[in-house]
Amino acid sequence: MPSMHTGTADPGLSEGPLGGALSRFASMPVVWRILSLAIFFTVWEIAGRSNFNWAFPSFSKTLMAFFEMLGDGSLGAAYLRTIEPLGIGLVIALGVGISAGVMMGLRRDVEWLGLPIFITMQAAPMAALIPLVTYVYGIGLTSKVLAVVMLAMPVITINSYKAVRNVPASAVDMCKSFMGTRRQQVFKIILPAASPMMFAGIRLGVAEGFSGVVLAELLITPTGIGDLITFNRSIAQYPHMYAVITSIVVFAVVAVTLLHRLEMTLFRPEKRGT
Amino acid sequence: MTMAKPLVAETAVRAEDSDAVITVRGLHKVYGNSTVALDNIDLSFMRGHLTSLLGPSGCGKTTLLKIIAGLLKPTSGEVLVNGKPVRGPGPERAFVFQDFALMPWATVLRNAAFGLEVRGAPKAEREDRARHYINEVGLAGFEDKYPHELSGGMRQRVGLARALAVDADVLLMDEPFSAVDEQTRRKFQEDLIRLREVENKTFILVTHSIEEAVYLSDRIVLLSPRPGRVADIMEPDIDRNVDPDLIRREPAYLDLIDDIWRGLRHYVE
Numbered sequence: 003m004p005s006m007h008t009g010t011a012d013p014g015l016s017e018g019p020l021g022g023a024l025s026r027f028a029s030m031p032v033v034w035r036i037l038s039l040a041i042f043f044t045v046w047e048i049a050g051r052s053n054f055n056w057a058f059p060s061f062s063k064t065l066m067a068f069f070e071m072l073g074d075g076s077l078g079a080a081y082l083r084t085i086e087p088l089g090i091g092l093v094i095a096l097g098v099g100i101s102a103g104v105m106m107g108l109r110r111d112v113e114w115l116g117l118p119i120f121i122t123m124q125a126a127p128m129a130a131l132i133p134l135v136t137y138v139y140g141i142g143l144t145s146k147v148l149a150v151v152m153l154a155m156p157v158i159t160i161n162s163y164k165a166v167r168n169v170p171a172s173a174v175d176m177c178k179s180f181m182g183t184r185r186q187q188v189f190k191i192i193l194p195a196a197s198p199m200m201f202a203g204i205r206l207g208v209a210e211g212f213s214g215v216v217l218a219e220l221l222i223t224p225t226g227i228g229d230l231i232t233f234n235r236s237i238a239q240y241p242h243m244y245a246v247i248t249s250i251v252v253f254a255v256v257a258v259t260l261l262h263r264l265e266m267t268l269f270r271p272e273k274r275g276t
Numbered sequence: 277m278t279m280a281k282p283l284v285a286e287t288a289v290r291a292e293d294s295d296a297v298i299t300v301r302g303l304h305k306v307y308g309n310s311t312v313a314l315d316n317i318d319l320s321f322m323r324g325h326l327t328s329l330l331g332p333s334g335c336g337k338t339t340l341l342k343i344i345a346g347l348l349k350p351t352s353g354e355v356l357v358n359g360k361p362v363r364g365p366g367p368e369r370a371f372v373f374q375d376f377a378l379m380p381w382a383t384v385l386r387n388a389a390f391g392l393e394v395r396g397a398p399k400a401e402r403e404d405r406a407r408h409y410i411n412e413v414g415l416a417g418f419e420d421k422y423p424h425e426l427s428g429g430m431r432q433r434v435g436l437a438r439a440l441a442v443d444a445d446v447l448l449m450d451e452p453f454s455a456v457d458e459q460t461r462r463k464f465q466e467d468l469i470r471l472r473e474v475e476n477k478t479f480i481l482v483t484h485s486i487e488e489a490v491y492l493s494d495r496i497v498l499l500s501p502r503p504g505r506v507a508d509i510m511e512p513d514i515d516r517n518v519d520p521d522l523i524r525r526e527p528a529y530l531d532l533i534d535d536i537w538r539g540l541r542h543y544v545e
Binding site: 170172173175176177178179180181182186190191194195269270271272 | 342345346347364365366367369370371373374375377379380381382383390391393394395422423424425442
Protein backbone atom coordinates (compact mmCIF):
# COMPACT_ATOMS: atom_id res chain seq x y z
CA MET A 3 0.00 0.00 0.00
CA PRO A 4 1.65 3.25 -1.04
CA SER A 5 1.28 5.50 1.95
CA MET A 6 3.65 7.84 3.73
CA HIS A 7 6.80 6.02 4.67
CA THR A 8 7.00 7.54 8.07
CA GLY A 9 6.41 4.50 10.10
CA THR A 10 2.79 3.55 10.41
CA ALA A 11 3.09 0.69 7.97
CA ASP A 12 6.12 -1.07 9.37
CA PRO A 13 7.09 -0.26 12.93
CA GLY A 14 10.04 -2.65 12.81
CA LEU A 15 11.69 -0.80 9.95
CA SER A 16 11.03 2.73 11.02
CA GLU A 17 12.11 2.29 14.61
CA GLY A 18 15.24 0.38 13.82
CA PRO A 19 16.03 -3.10 15.06
CA LEU A 20 16.40 -2.02 18.67
CA GLY A 21 13.11 -0.13 18.80
CA GLY A 22 11.16 -2.95 17.19
CA ALA A 23 12.58 -5.49 19.62
CA LEU A 24 11.95 -3.16 22.53
CA SER A 25 8.32 -2.57 21.67
CA ARG A 26 7.83 -6.30 21.19
CA PHE A 27 9.36 -6.96 24.61
CA ALA A 28 7.28 -4.19 26.19
CA SER A 29 4.08 -5.54 24.67
CA MET A 30 4.62 -9.07 26.02
CA PRO A 31 2.41 -10.03 28.94
CA VAL A 32 4.11 -9.42 32.31
CA VAL A 33 4.01 -13.13 33.15
CA TRP A 34 6.07 -13.99 30.08
CA ARG A 35 8.61 -11.27 30.79
CA ILE A 36 9.06 -12.47 34.37
CA LEU A 37 9.20 -16.08 33.22
CA SER A 38 11.90 -15.38 30.62
CA LEU A 39 14.01 -13.57 33.23
CA ALA A 40 13.41 -16.38 35.74
CA ILE A 41 14.60 -19.01 33.28
CA PHE A 42 17.71 -16.96 32.53
CA PHE A 43 18.60 -16.57 36.24
CA THR A 44 17.92 -20.26 36.94
CA VAL A 45 20.30 -21.32 34.16
CA TRP A 46 22.86 -18.87 35.55
CA GLU A 47 22.42 -20.31 39.06
CA ILE A 48 22.84 -23.90 37.84
CA ALA A 49 25.87 -22.95 35.72
CA GLY A 50 27.46 -21.17 38.69
CA ARG A 51 26.89 -24.10 41.04
CA SER A 52 28.21 -26.65 38.57
CA ASN A 53 31.68 -25.14 39.12
CA PHE A 54 32.59 -25.35 35.42
CA ASN A 55 34.78 -22.30 35.99
CA TRP A 56 36.04 -21.21 39.39
CA ALA A 57 35.77 -17.55 38.38
CA PHE A 58 32.07 -17.85 37.51
CA PRO A 59 29.84 -17.14 40.50
CA SER A 60 26.26 -18.34 40.85
CA PHE A 61 23.35 -15.93 40.48
CA SER A 62 22.55 -15.96 44.21
CA LYS A 63 26.14 -15.10 45.19
CA THR A 64 26.19 -12.31 42.62
CA LEU A 65 22.91 -10.96 43.92
CA MET A 66 24.23 -11.02 47.49
CA ALA A 67 27.39 -9.22 46.43
CA PHE A 68 25.21 -6.66 44.71
CA PHE A 69 23.22 -5.92 47.86
CA GLU A 70 26.42 -5.84 49.91
CA MET A 71 27.92 -3.14 47.65
CA LEU A 72 24.61 -1.32 47.61
CA GLY A 73 24.59 -1.40 51.44
CA ASP A 74 28.14 -0.15 52.01
CA GLY A 75 27.63 2.63 49.48
CA SER A 76 30.49 1.64 47.17
CA LEU A 77 28.17 0.94 44.23
CA GLY A 78 26.31 4.20 44.63
CA ALA A 79 29.54 6.18 44.84
CA ALA A 80 30.90 4.42 41.75
CA TYR A 81 27.77 5.25 39.76
CA LEU A 82 27.96 8.88 40.80
CA ARG A 83 31.51 9.04 39.42
CA THR A 84 30.62 7.27 36.20
CA ILE A 85 27.48 9.27 35.52
CA GLU A 86 29.40 12.54 35.37
CA PRO A 87 31.38 11.88 32.13
CA LEU A 88 28.47 9.84 30.75
CA GLY A 89 25.95 12.60 31.33
CA ILE A 90 28.14 15.42 30.01
CA GLY A 91 29.23 13.29 27.05
CA LEU A 92 25.68 12.32 26.10
CA VAL A 93 24.41 15.88 26.36
CA ILE A 94 27.17 17.01 23.98
CA ALA A 95 26.73 14.03 21.65
CA LEU A 96 22.95 14.54 21.48
CA GLY A 97 23.08 18.31 21.13
CA VAL A 98 25.83 18.46 18.54
CA GLY A 99 24.96 15.16 16.87
CA ILE A 100 21.27 15.88 16.30
CA SER A 101 21.81 19.45 15.15
CA ALA A 102 24.64 18.43 12.81
CA GLY A 103 22.59 15.55 11.39
CA VAL A 104 19.46 17.65 10.88
CA MET A 105 21.42 20.48 9.26
CA MET A 106 23.16 17.99 6.96
CA GLY A 107 19.76 16.64 5.99
CA LEU A 108 18.31 20.08 5.32
CA ARG A 109 21.19 21.82 3.59
CA ARG A 110 23.37 20.62 0.74
CA ASP A 111 26.38 22.76 1.74
CA VAL A 112 26.41 21.44 5.31
CA GLU A 113 25.97 17.91 3.98
CA TRP A 114 28.98 18.35 1.71
CA LEU A 115 31.09 19.62 4.63
CA GLY A 116 29.95 17.29 7.37
CA LEU A 117 29.01 13.96 5.89
CA PRO A 118 32.56 12.68 5.11
CA ILE A 119 33.63 13.43 8.69
CA PHE A 120 30.75 11.55 10.28
CA ILE A 121 30.92 8.62 7.86
CA THR A 122 34.61 8.24 8.75
CA MET A 123 33.80 8.56 12.46
CA GLN A 124 31.10 5.93 12.22
CA ALA A 125 33.27 3.48 10.33
CA ALA A 126 36.46 3.96 12.38
CA PRO A 127 36.98 1.86 15.53
CA MET A 128 36.72 4.78 17.93
CA ALA A 129 38.02 2.79 20.89
CA ALA A 130 41.39 2.70 19.15
CA LEU A 131 41.54 6.48 19.36
CA ILE A 132 41.08 6.57 23.13
CA PRO A 133 44.86 6.28 23.86
CA LEU A 134 45.35 9.22 21.49
CA VAL A 135 42.79 11.25 23.42
CA THR A 136 44.58 10.40 26.67
CA TYR A 137 47.85 11.53 25.11
CA VAL A 138 46.35 14.95 24.27
CA TYR A 139 43.93 15.58 27.11
CA GLY A 140 45.47 13.60 29.93
CA ILE A 141 43.64 11.23 32.24
CA GLY A 142 41.02 13.61 33.60
CA LEU A 143 37.32 14.13 33.02
CA THR A 144 37.84 15.70 29.57
CA SER A 145 39.24 12.50 28.09
CA LYS A 146 36.39 10.43 29.46
CA VAL A 147 33.77 12.85 28.18
CA LEU A 148 35.47 12.76 24.78
CA ALA A 149 35.41 8.97 24.79
CA VAL A 150 31.65 9.03 25.33
CA VAL A 151 31.14 11.67 22.64
CA MET A 152 33.33 9.84 20.13
CA LEU A 153 31.38 6.63 20.49
CA ALA A 154 27.90 8.08 20.80
CA MET A 155 27.87 10.94 18.32
CA PRO A 156 28.48 9.36 14.87
CA VAL A 157 25.48 7.03 14.98
CA ILE A 158 23.25 9.80 16.33
CA THR A 159 24.34 12.19 13.59
CA ILE A 160 24.14 9.73 10.72
CA ASN A 161 20.68 8.55 11.78
CA SER A 162 19.37 12.09 12.19
CA TYR A 163 20.72 12.93 8.74
CA LYS A 164 19.19 9.87 7.11
CA ALA A 165 15.92 10.42 8.96
CA VAL A 166 15.59 13.94 7.58
CA ARG A 167 16.52 12.75 4.10
CA ASN A 168 13.91 9.98 4.20
CA VAL A 169 10.99 12.29 4.89
CA PRO A 170 8.60 11.75 1.95
CA ALA A 171 8.79 14.60 -0.54
CA SER A 172 5.00 14.66 -0.82
CA ALA A 173 4.65 15.49 2.89
CA VAL A 174 6.88 18.52 2.47
CA ASP A 175 5.09 19.46 -0.77
CA MET A 176 1.82 19.21 1.13
CA CYS A 177 3.00 21.77 3.67
CA LYS A 178 4.32 23.98 0.86
CA SER A 179 1.05 23.74 -1.07
CA PHE A 180 -0.79 25.21 1.91
CA MET A 181 1.78 28.00 1.90
CA GLY A 182 3.76 26.69 4.86
CA THR A 183 6.97 28.62 5.48
CA ARG A 184 10.33 26.83 5.54
CA ARG A 185 10.18 27.03 9.33
CA GLN A 186 6.75 25.35 9.37
CA GLN A 187 7.97 22.71 6.94
CA VAL A 188 10.85 21.88 9.28
CA PHE A 189 8.99 21.96 12.59
CA LYS A 190 5.56 20.72 11.58
CA ILE A 191 6.52 18.10 9.00
CA ILE A 192 10.20 17.22 8.65
CA LEU A 193 11.16 16.84 12.33
CA PRO A 194 8.05 14.90 13.42
CA ALA A 195 8.31 12.66 10.34
CA ALA A 196 12.01 12.09 11.01
CA SER A 197 11.61 11.43 14.73
CA PRO A 198 11.21 7.61 14.65
CA MET A 199 14.45 7.04 12.76
CA MET A 200 16.17 9.80 14.69
CA PHE A 201 15.22 8.16 17.97
CA ALA A 202 16.47 4.80 16.71
CA GLY A 203 19.84 6.52 16.30
CA ILE A 204 19.60 8.18 19.69
CA ARG A 205 18.94 4.85 21.38
CA LEU A 206 21.92 3.28 19.63
CA GLY A 207 24.00 6.34 20.48
CA VAL A 208 23.11 6.21 24.17
CA ALA A 209 24.00 2.50 24.22
CA GLU A 210 27.33 3.38 22.58
CA GLY A 211 27.83 6.10 25.17
CA PHE A 212 27.64 3.48 27.91
CA SER A 213 30.35 1.48 26.12
CA GLY A 214 32.37 4.66 25.82
CA VAL A 215 32.30 5.50 29.49
CA VAL A 216 33.11 1.95 30.62
CA LEU A 217 35.93 1.72 28.06
CA ALA A 218 37.30 5.04 29.28
CA GLU A 219 37.19 3.88 32.87
CA LEU A 220 38.94 0.65 31.97
CA LEU A 221 41.51 2.11 29.54
CA ILE A 222 42.26 5.61 30.82
CA THR A 223 42.13 5.56 34.61
CA PRO A 224 40.05 3.27 36.76
CA THR A 225 37.27 5.35 38.31
CA GLY A 226 33.64 4.65 39.12
CA ILE A 227 32.22 1.49 37.61
CA GLY A 228 35.41 0.69 35.70
CA ASP A 229 37.38 0.91 38.92
CA LEU A 230 34.93 -1.34 40.75
CA ILE A 231 35.22 -3.96 38.00
CA THR A 232 39.04 -3.82 37.84
CA PHE A 233 39.45 -3.77 41.62
CA ASN A 234 37.18 -6.74 42.28
CA ARG A 235 38.84 -8.71 39.51
CA SER A 236 42.30 -8.02 40.94
CA ILE A 237 41.33 -9.31 44.39
CA ALA A 238 39.40 -12.26 42.87
CA GLN A 239 36.02 -11.16 44.26
CA TYR A 240 34.20 -12.53 41.25
CA PRO A 241 30.63 -12.29 42.58
CA HIS A 242 31.25 -8.56 43.12
CA MET A 243 32.74 -8.14 39.68
CA TYR A 244 29.79 -9.89 38.06
CA ALA A 245 27.36 -7.86 40.13
CA VAL A 246 28.91 -4.61 38.89
CA ILE A 247 28.93 -5.79 35.26
CA THR A 248 25.31 -6.97 35.47
CA SER A 249 24.21 -3.75 37.11
CA ILE A 250 25.70 -1.58 34.36
CA VAL A 251 24.06 -3.78 31.71
CA VAL A 252 20.69 -3.46 33.47
CA PHE A 253 21.24 0.29 33.89
CA ALA A 254 21.92 0.71 30.17
CA VAL A 255 18.87 -1.37 29.22
CA VAL A 256 16.63 0.62 31.56
CA ALA A 257 18.00 3.92 30.20
CA VAL A 258 17.36 2.87 26.59
CA THR A 259 13.87 1.60 27.47
CA LEU A 260 12.99 4.87 29.18
CA LEU A 261 14.17 6.71 26.09
CA HIS A 262 11.83 4.58 24.00
CA ARG A 263 8.96 5.49 26.34
CA LEU A 264 9.85 9.17 26.05
CA GLU A 265 9.81 8.95 22.27
CA MET A 266 6.36 7.33 22.29
CA THR A 267 4.96 9.98 24.61
CA LEU A 268 6.48 12.93 22.79
CA PHE A 269 6.26 12.03 19.13
CA ARG A 270 4.13 8.99 18.52
CA PRO A 271 0.65 9.66 19.86
CA GLU A 272 -0.78 7.24 17.30
CA LYS A 273 1.13 4.34 18.85
CA ARG A 274 -0.05 4.98 22.37
CA GLY A 275 -2.72 2.64 23.64
CA THR A 276 -2.84 0.64 20.44
CA MET B 277 -16.14 12.73 -33.13
CA THR B 278 -19.85 12.97 -32.43
CA MET B 279 -19.91 12.62 -28.70
CA ALA B 280 -17.32 15.27 -27.93
CA LYS B 281 -17.59 18.81 -29.12
CA PRO B 282 -14.33 19.94 -30.67
CA LEU B 283 -13.20 23.36 -29.54
CA VAL B 284 -12.31 25.28 -32.65
CA ALA B 285 -14.49 28.37 -32.77
CA GLU B 286 -12.56 31.59 -32.08
CA THR B 287 -15.46 33.01 -30.12
CA ALA B 288 -15.56 30.01 -27.84
CA VAL B 289 -11.92 30.49 -26.95
CA ARG B 290 -12.40 34.16 -26.12
CA ALA B 291 -15.51 33.61 -24.04
CA GLU B 292 -13.65 30.90 -22.20
CA ASP B 293 -10.70 33.16 -21.44
CA SER B 294 -12.89 35.66 -19.67
CA ASP B 295 -14.20 32.97 -17.38
CA ALA B 296 -10.94 31.12 -16.89
CA VAL B 297 -9.69 30.67 -13.34
CA ILE B 298 -6.38 29.35 -14.53
CA THR B 299 -4.62 30.14 -17.78
CA VAL B 300 -1.49 28.36 -18.87
CA ARG B 301 0.57 30.15 -21.52
CA GLY B 302 3.47 28.77 -23.56
CA LEU B 303 4.56 26.45 -20.80
CA HIS B 304 7.80 24.52 -21.21
CA LYS B 305 9.41 22.27 -18.67
CA VAL B 306 12.77 20.66 -19.28
CA TYR B 307 14.32 18.35 -16.70
CA GLY B 308 18.09 18.32 -16.62
CA ASN B 309 19.36 19.43 -20.00
CA SER B 310 17.45 17.28 -22.40
CA THR B 311 14.31 15.63 -20.99
CA VAL B 312 11.40 17.71 -22.27
CA ALA B 313 8.50 17.02 -19.92
CA LEU B 314 6.16 19.70 -21.27
CA ASP B 315 6.37 21.39 -24.65
CA ASN B 316 4.46 24.58 -25.36
CA ILE B 317 1.30 24.03 -23.35
CA ASP B 318 -1.54 26.56 -23.73
CA LEU B 319 -4.67 25.83 -21.74
CA SER B 320 -7.50 27.53 -19.91
CA PHE B 321 -9.41 26.03 -17.03
CA MET B 322 -12.94 27.35 -16.63
CA ARG B 323 -14.48 28.31 -13.33
CA GLY B 324 -16.69 25.65 -11.82
CA HIS B 325 -15.61 22.96 -14.27
CA LEU B 326 -13.89 19.69 -13.72
CA THR B 327 -11.05 19.22 -16.17
CA SER B 328 -9.06 16.01 -16.40
CA LEU B 329 -5.48 15.83 -17.57
CA LEU B 330 -5.34 12.41 -19.16
CA GLY B 331 -2.46 10.60 -20.73
CA PRO B 332 -0.08 7.66 -20.51
CA SER B 333 2.72 7.73 -17.95
CA GLY B 334 5.54 10.06 -18.85
CA CYS B 335 3.31 12.62 -20.55
CA GLY B 336 4.02 15.23 -17.91
CA LYS B 337 0.49 15.50 -16.51
CA THR B 338 1.63 15.52 -12.89
CA THR B 339 4.41 17.97 -13.78
CA LEU B 340 1.79 20.29 -15.30
CA LEU B 341 -0.39 20.01 -12.21
CA LYS B 342 2.54 20.75 -9.89
CA ILE B 343 3.51 23.79 -11.96
CA ILE B 344 -0.07 25.05 -11.69
CA ALA B 345 0.13 24.41 -7.93
CA GLY B 346 3.34 26.42 -7.72
CA LEU B 347 5.29 23.44 -6.41
CA LEU B 348 7.49 23.32 -9.53
CA LYS B 349 8.89 26.17 -11.59
CA PRO B 350 8.40 26.05 -15.37
CA THR B 351 11.44 26.40 -17.61
CA SER B 352 9.57 29.04 -19.55
CA GLY B 353 6.00 30.25 -19.96
CA GLU B 354 3.58 31.26 -17.25
CA VAL B 355 0.52 30.27 -15.29
CA LEU B 356 -2.11 32.87 -14.42
CA VAL B 357 -4.56 32.37 -11.57
CA ASN B 358 -7.43 34.84 -11.68
CA GLY B 359 -5.26 36.87 -14.03
CA LYS B 360 -2.24 37.02 -11.74
CA PRO B 361 0.98 35.15 -12.52
CA VAL B 362 1.84 32.24 -10.22
CA ARG B 363 5.03 32.62 -8.15
CA GLY B 364 4.38 29.75 -5.75
CA PRO B 365 1.50 28.08 -3.91
CA GLY B 366 -1.43 30.38 -3.15
CA PRO B 367 -4.64 30.47 -1.13
CA GLU B 368 -6.82 30.05 -4.23
CA ARG B 369 -5.39 26.58 -4.92
CA ALA B 370 -5.39 23.41 -2.82
CA PHE B 371 -3.66 20.14 -3.66
CA VAL B 372 -4.84 16.56 -3.15
CA PHE B 373 -1.94 14.10 -3.19
CA GLN B 374 -1.68 10.71 -4.81
CA ASP B 375 -0.16 9.18 -1.66
CA PHE B 376 -2.52 11.22 0.58
CA ALA B 377 0.44 12.96 2.32
CA LEU B 378 -1.19 12.69 5.73
CA MET B 379 0.73 13.15 8.96
CA PRO B 380 0.69 9.72 10.65
CA TRP B 381 1.27 11.32 14.06
CA ALA B 382 -1.82 13.51 13.82
CA THR B 383 -5.51 12.69 14.16
CA VAL B 384 -7.96 12.95 11.28
CA LEU B 385 -9.15 16.24 12.75
CA ARG B 386 -5.69 17.78 12.91
CA ASN B 387 -4.81 16.47 9.46
CA ALA B 388 -7.96 17.94 7.96
CA ALA B 389 -7.32 21.25 9.74
CA PHE B 390 -3.64 21.35 8.76
CA GLY B 391 -4.01 23.77 5.86
CA LEU B 392 -5.70 26.22 8.20
CA GLU B 393 -3.17 25.54 10.96
CA VAL B 394 -0.33 26.51 8.62
CA ARG B 395 -2.18 29.71 7.76
CA GLY B 396 -2.45 30.57 11.43
CA ALA B 397 -6.22 30.17 11.92
CA PRO B 398 -7.29 29.97 15.59
CA LYS B 399 -7.69 26.42 16.86
CA ALA B 400 -11.44 26.54 17.53
CA GLU B 401 -12.21 28.05 14.15
CA ARG B 402 -10.06 25.67 12.14
CA GLU B 403 -11.40 22.63 13.97
CA ASP B 404 -14.96 23.77 13.33
CA ARG B 405 -14.28 24.06 9.63
CA ALA B 406 -12.39 20.76 9.57
CA ARG B 407 -15.28 18.99 11.31
CA HIS B 408 -17.67 20.37 8.73
CA TYR B 409 -15.65 19.00 5.83
CA ILE B 410 -14.85 15.71 7.56
CA ASN B 411 -18.61 15.32 7.75
CA GLU B 412 -19.02 16.35 4.13
CA VAL B 413 -16.60 13.71 2.84
CA GLY B 414 -18.39 11.09 4.95
CA LEU B 415 -15.92 10.60 7.77
CA ALA B 416 -18.02 11.86 10.69
CA GLY B 417 -17.12 9.91 13.83
CA PHE B 418 -13.53 9.36 12.75
CA GLU B 419 -12.19 12.75 13.91
CA ASP B 420 -10.00 11.29 16.63
CA LYS B 421 -8.65 8.33 14.67
CA TYR B 422 -5.13 8.21 13.29
CA PRO B 423 -4.41 7.62 9.59
CA HIS B 424 -3.14 4.07 10.16
CA GLU B 425 -6.54 3.16 11.58
CA LEU B 426 -8.24 4.10 8.30
CA SER B 427 -8.48 2.34 4.94
CA GLY B 428 -6.80 3.83 1.87
CA GLY B 429 -10.06 5.30 0.62
CA MET B 430 -10.80 6.89 3.97
CA ARG B 431 -7.30 8.36 4.10
CA GLN B 432 -7.85 10.04 0.77
CA ARG B 433 -11.12 11.43 2.08
CA VAL B 434 -9.09 13.11 4.82
CA GLY B 435 -6.81 14.52 2.12
CA LEU B 436 -9.88 15.83 0.31
CA ALA B 437 -11.36 17.33 3.49
CA ARG B 438 -8.04 19.07 4.15
CA ALA B 439 -8.07 20.59 0.67
CA LEU B 440 -11.73 21.64 0.96
CA ALA B 441 -11.25 23.19 4.40
CA VAL B 442 -8.99 25.98 3.15
CA ASP B 443 -11.81 27.13 0.84
CA ALA B 444 -9.69 27.42 -2.28
CA ASP B 445 -11.29 28.18 -5.66
CA VAL B 446 -9.39 25.41 -7.38
CA LEU B 447 -8.77 21.85 -6.24
CA LEU B 448 -5.76 20.22 -7.87
CA MET B 449 -6.00 16.45 -7.62
CA ASP B 450 -3.00 14.31 -8.53
CA GLU B 451 -4.26 10.80 -9.33
CA PRO B 452 -6.28 10.89 -6.12
CA PHE B 453 -7.85 7.48 -6.58
CA SER B 454 -4.93 5.52 -7.96
CA ALA B 455 -3.80 4.21 -4.58
CA VAL B 456 -7.31 3.11 -3.68
CA ASP B 457 -8.92 -0.23 -4.53
CA GLU B 458 -11.40 -0.48 -7.40
CA GLN B 459 -14.63 -0.65 -5.37
CA THR B 460 -13.63 2.25 -3.17
CA ARG B 461 -12.59 4.22 -6.23
CA ARG B 462 -16.06 3.88 -7.81
CA LYS B 463 -17.74 5.01 -4.63
CA PHE B 464 -15.29 7.88 -4.36
CA GLN B 465 -16.00 8.98 -7.93
CA GLU B 466 -19.74 8.97 -7.29
CA ASP B 467 -19.21 10.99 -4.13
CA LEU B 468 -17.08 13.48 -6.02
CA ILE B 469 -19.92 14.11 -8.49
CA ARG B 470 -22.28 14.70 -5.56
CA LEU B 471 -19.72 16.92 -3.82
CA ARG B 472 -19.48 19.14 -6.90
CA GLU B 473 -23.18 19.93 -6.57
CA VAL B 474 -22.60 21.26 -3.05
CA GLU B 475 -19.19 22.87 -3.46
CA ASN B 476 -18.88 25.38 -6.24
CA LYS B 477 -15.26 24.74 -7.09
CA THR B 478 -13.01 24.24 -10.05
CA PHE B 479 -11.35 20.85 -10.21
CA ILE B 480 -8.28 19.82 -12.14
CA LEU B 481 -7.79 16.09 -11.97
CA VAL B 482 -4.76 14.17 -13.16
CA THR B 483 -5.58 10.60 -14.07
CA HIS B 484 -4.40 7.76 -16.23
CA SER B 485 -7.81 6.12 -16.18
CA ILE B 486 -9.86 6.84 -19.31
CA GLU B 487 -13.07 5.67 -17.60
CA GLU B 488 -12.46 7.94 -14.64
CA ALA B 489 -11.79 10.95 -16.85
CA VAL B 490 -14.93 10.40 -18.93
CA TYR B 491 -17.07 9.61 -15.90
CA LEU B 492 -16.11 12.74 -14.00
CA SER B 493 -15.02 15.45 -16.40
CA ASP B 494 -16.67 18.40 -18.11
CA ARG B 495 -13.55 18.55 -20.19
CA ILE B 496 -10.69 16.19 -20.93
CA VAL B 497 -7.24 17.35 -21.96
CA LEU B 498 -5.36 14.54 -23.67
CA LEU B 499 -1.60 14.80 -23.33
CA SER B 500 0.86 12.94 -25.52
CA PRO B 501 4.12 11.69 -24.03
CA ARG B 502 7.75 12.79 -24.57
CA PRO B 503 7.56 15.63 -25.10
CA GLY B 504 4.28 16.34 -23.28
CA ARG B 505 1.95 18.18 -25.62
CA VAL B 506 -1.77 18.78 -25.76
CA ALA B 507 -2.95 16.10 -28.17
CA ASP B 508 -6.69 16.73 -28.01
CA ILE B 509 -9.38 18.38 -25.93
CA MET B 510 -12.83 16.86 -25.54
CA GLU B 511 -15.98 17.71 -23.69
CA PRO B 512 -18.02 14.67 -22.71
CA ASP B 513 -21.70 15.36 -23.22
CA ILE B 514 -22.97 13.31 -20.33
CA ASP B 515 -25.81 14.12 -17.97
CA ARG B 516 -24.56 13.46 -14.47
CA ASN B 517 -27.80 14.23 -12.66
CA VAL B 518 -28.93 10.63 -13.05
CA ASP B 519 -28.25 7.44 -11.17
CA PRO B 520 -24.43 6.98 -11.10
CA ASP B 521 -24.77 3.43 -12.43
CA LEU B 522 -26.75 4.66 -15.42
CA ILE B 523 -23.88 6.94 -16.45
CA ARG B 524 -21.61 3.95 -16.84
CA ARG B 525 -24.13 2.38 -19.24
CA GLU B 526 -24.78 5.48 -21.31
CA PRO B 527 -23.74 5.15 -24.98
CA ALA B 528 -22.12 8.59 -24.87
CA TYR B 529 -19.92 7.43 -21.98
CA LEU B 530 -18.92 4.17 -23.62
CA ASP B 531 -18.28 5.66 -27.07
CA LEU B 532 -16.06 8.40 -25.73
CA ILE B 533 -13.98 5.87 -23.83
CA ASP B 534 -13.47 4.00 -27.12
CA ASP B 535 -12.58 7.20 -28.96
CA ILE B 536 -9.98 8.19 -26.41
CA TRP B 537 -8.50 4.73 -26.33
CA ARG B 538 -8.13 4.75 -30.09
CA GLY B 539 -6.34 8.08 -29.81
CA LEU B 540 -3.98 6.96 -27.05
CA ARG B 541 -3.33 3.44 -28.27
CA HIS B 542 -0.34 4.19 -30.48
CA TYR B 543 1.52 5.91 -27.62
CA VAL B 544 1.33 2.77 -25.57
CA GLU B 545 2.33 0.29 -28.26
